[in-house]
Amino acid sequence: MLIKNDEQTELQFGNGDIRMASTVTTDGVGYITFENHDAPGVINQPTYNQDTFSPENYPILMSFTKIESIDSLIGQLLYAKENMIKLKNMKEEQNNGK
Missing domain, CATH: 1.20.5 (Single alpha-helices involved in coiled-coils or other helix-helix interfaces)
Incomplete structure (x- = not known):
């Protein structure tokens, strides 16, 4: 679950309710994205989004150069x-x- 307050955002893992995905853009930047699932799912079961990747569509992301x-x-x-x-x-x- 993504928990946000004024001081920090906590990614609380262990319930299968955070959807994670990764990608690399054509400019060579790697991303890992995080967003809440509507309901808990199976932990370590990949979920895929066929949409075009846009970093601004995700509440939390990591970028790697x-x-x-x-x-x-x-x-x-x-x-x-x-x-x-x-x-x-x-x-x-x-x-x-x-």
Whole structure:
């Protein structure tokens, strides 16, 4: 869910209600777009929009002019994932030990 207030916009993942799409324009800029789904869907199931891409049609988007910037974002996502897995495993071990 996209949550916007005066100070920030939060992309709250985990319910399948954020539609994500990516594209590259002819000038070489890569985009990842985000918008709310009307209803939660299946997480990690791609959705495609056959419309012509216009950045102004999306409430939130990321733009990339360098591949290294995408690599940096992927690295941070992998780091967050790794830490979430570690925490989940620790909690499971604690629950199994009781």
